[in-house]
Every structure is written in structure tokens, then in C-alpha cells.
Amino acid sequence: MLTLLKLLKDGRFHSGQALGAALGISRSAVWKQLQRLEADLNLSIHKVRGRGYQLAAPLELLEQAQLADSPYPVFIHESLDSTNAEAMRQIAAGMQSPFAVVAEQQSAGRGRRGRKWVSPFAENIYYSLVLRIEGGMRQLEGLSLIVGLAVLNTLRDFGGRSAGLKWPNDVLVGNKKIAGILLELLGDPADVCHVVVGIGINVNMIVASEVDQSWTSVRLESGCTINRNDLIVDLGRKLQGYLVRHESEGFAAIQAEWESNHLWQGRAVTLIAGAHTVDGVVIGVDQQGALRLGVAGQEKVFSGGELSLRLRHDS
Ligand code: ATP
Ligand code: BTN
Numbered sequence: 488m489l490t491l492l493k494l495l496k497d498g499r500f501h502s503g504q505a506l507g508a509a510l511g512i513s514r515s516a517v518w519k520q521l522q523r524l525e526a527d528l529n530l531s532i533h534k535v536r537g538r539g540y541q542l543a544a545p546l547e548l549l550e551q552a553q554l555a556d557s558p559y560p561v562f563i564h565e566s567l568d569s570t571n572a573e574a575m576r577q578i579a580a581g582m583q584s585p586f587a588v589v590a591e592q593q594s595a596g597r598g599r600r601g602r603k604w605v606s607p608f609a610e611n612i613y614y615s616l617v618l619r620i621e622g623g624m625r626q627l628e629g630l631s632l633i634v635g636l637a638v639l640n641t642l643r644d645f646g647g648r649s650a651g652l653k654w655p656n657d658v659l660v661g662n663k664k665i666a667g668i669l670l671e672l673l674g675d676p677a678d679v680c681h682v683v684v685g686i687g688i689n690v691n692m693i694v695a696s697e698v699d700q701s702w703t704s705v706r707l708e709s710g711c712t713i714n715r716n717d718l719i720v721d722l723g724r725k726l727q728g729y730l731v732r733h734e735s736e737g738f739a740a741i742q743a744e745w746e747s748n749h750l751w752q753g754r755a756v757t758l759i760a761g762a763h764t765v766d767g768v769v770i771g772v773d774q775q776g777a778l779r780l781g782v783a784g785q786e787k788v789f790s791g792g793e794l795s796l797r798l799r800h801d802s
Pocket of ligand 1: 598599600602603606667699702703796
């Protein structure tokens with residue numbers, strides 16, 4: 488099916504006969520594959536008598552050759568349950584780190600606490616970078632925050648100029664989510680372990696009725712269709728830059744830069760920790776990347792993967 492899509496991706500008309508000849512199949516088999524493309528990948532294909540078939544819009548697919556400048560080896564998949572899940576399977580199978588896994592679509596893209604990450608075909612970036620951590624907890628401190636900075640700077644390169652960060656792991660434009668980050672660990676964090684840095688970036692998506700909160704994409708913000716291969720290479724470089732700094736200097740060296748990009752500095756928020764909530768005002772983050780909140784005149788520090796922030800209506 489992907490071979491047929493590669494023939495059609497230029498957005499021009501192709502006759503059923505030419506497509507059949509290129510694939511070595513009959514015209515009716517071409518017709519069946521086209522129907523599957525429309526149904527499975529949610530693509531719109533124009534059919535015009537006498538001219539043939541044309542994708543409603545040209546499509547740029549992920550291409551190994553275009554990812555050659557990535558600082559990490561990148562494994563491309565047409566479809567996965569989740570790039571994080573595939574990365575974990577590869578670690579278990581003994582794949583050498585670092586490496587990255589990307590997919591054109593995910594059937595079970597995941598966010599924090601089992602939430603779903605909506606992942607339509609060939610529109611966005613679903614990227615998981617695997618790192619081997621040998622420095623124990625220090626190397627993990629603030630890791631998801633520096634990944635946020637790498638994603639933010641990549642988005643800025645591609646026209647997402649007004650994006651900012653929300654502690655601990657979101658990238659927003661105003662109150663609209665443009666990217667999410669999910670770190671998952673395999674092994675013993677106090678000793679040697681692997682961390683899967685999962686990054687979802689809304690790139691060319693313009694419609695997504697299944698996303699149940701405000702969202703946007705780089706294309707919606709910049710007005711331009713973005714080459715996802717270029718964005719992946721840039722993302723790899725930005726990640727590498729921040730990871731090298733983080734490893735040698737720790738999060739403390741990046742704390743001020745993170746705070747200057749935090750959209751909710753000084754805002755009145757509610758922190759949600761399971762069934763408990765705490766009202767406070769955001770002071771910033773500490774040298775480990777934990778959240779500092781002013782609560783009833785006192786500073787309190789919060790960290791952990793299960794925490795969520797919401798703006799208070801009176802802020
Ligand atoms: P918090 O991070 O503060 O806990 P959150 O609502 O952003 O809150 P996450 O677990 O970080 O929760 O992200 C998952 C949520 O993101 C989903 O529940 C859904 O509302 C939203 N979401 C899913 N897919 C997308 C997407 N492609 N773009 C933007 N948002 C999405
Ligand atoms: C969040 O905001 O909750 C995090 C969303 C993370 C989504 C990315 S997409 C690539 C990687 N694979 C997944 O299944 N999830 C992450």
C-alpha cells in the first residue's frame with residue numbers, strides 16, 4: 488500500500504493503468520488498494536474519469552535519505568502502536584543506544600497516565616529517542632524539562648515563535664497544546680538504565696476532532712506546510728545540544744533559561760496530585776527541575792511524574 492502512496496505522493500494525476508503497470512497488479516487491484524488508503528489512512532483521493540487518481544494534496548513522507556544528517560540513527564516505521572513501545576522492545580532486544588524511532592502513525596500513541604495521544608498518518612511527528620543513563624539520578628533530574636526546551640527551540644526555528652513551556656512536560660501556544668513529552672524508564676534508575684524520550688509534535692495537522700482539549704500545530708501557527716524530515720533532523724540536533732550541556736553541567740545551568748520560557752511563571756495555579764489539590768502561585772523550578780510554589784505565604788517544592796498544573800480562574 489505504501490508503494491502506491493509513494494507513486495501518488497507528488498499530488499499529480501496518475502492513470503489506473505500506469506499505477507497497475509508500476510506495481511505489477513491489475514487496475515481493479517489498484518482500485519482496491521486506493522480504497523484501503525482512503526479508509527485506513529484517512530486520505531482523500533480525487534478520481535477523475537480520463538485522468539486517473541490524484542491525492543487531494545501532495546504528501547511528504549518520512550525518508551531515510553532526508554534524515555541522514557540526524558545526530559542519532561533514526562528507524563522509520565509506517566505504522567506502530569507507539570514509538571515509545573517500539574523503542575522499549577528494541578532496548579529489550581539489545582539495540583545499541585542512542586537511537587531514535589519515528590512512525591508515520593500510531594494506533595496507541597500514549598500520553599501520561601494512560602492518556603491517548605492522537606496520531607494521524609503523515610501529519611505530525613511521533614519520535615522516541617533512547618538514551619542509556621549511567622550517571623544515576625543526577626542525569627535524570629530535569630531531563631523532561633530540558634527536552635521541553637529542545638522541542639521549543641525546534642518549533643521556533645519552524646515558525647512556532649510564540650510557543651512556551653508548561654511545567655512539567657507540555658509545549659503550548661497560549662493555552663493550546665502543540666507538543667507533548669513522555670519519558671519512560673527501563674531498568675534501575677539508581678544504576679544503569681535506559682530512558683525513552685517520547686515526543687509528539689503537531690506539525691501539519693489542521694483538523695483533529697478526537698483531541699479533547701485546545702491544540703494547535705506548527706502549520707496552523709506559521710501558515711506554512713512543514714517538511715517533517717527537516718524538523719526531525721533539527722530536533723535531533725537541539726536534543727543533542729541540550730543533553731550534552733545537561734550531562735556536563737546538570738539542570739542547574741539550564742534552570743534560568745527554562746524559567747524564562749515558562750508560560751505560567753507568577754501565575755495562580757492548582758496543582759493536581761491524584762485526589763489531592765494544592766492552590767498556589769508559581770515561583771519557578773529548583774535546581775533539580777522540581778516545581779516551586781508559593782502556598783499560603785510559604786514556599787513548597789513538588790516533583791514526580793503524576794503531577795498536573797491547571798491555571799486558577801482567578802489568576
Ligand atoms: P497535564 O500534562 O497537565 O497532566 P494534559 O491534559 O496535557 O495535562 P497529558 O497526559 O500531558 O495531559 O497529555 C495527554 C492529553 O493531550 C490527552 O488527554 C488529550 O487531551 C491531549 N492530546 C491528545 N493528542 C493530542 C495531540 N495530538 N495534540 C494535542 N493534544 C493532544
Ligand atoms: C503528553 O503530553 O502526555 C505526552 C504525549 C507524548 C506523545 C509522544 S508521540 C511519540 C511517543 N510515543 C508515544 O506513544 N507517546 C510519545
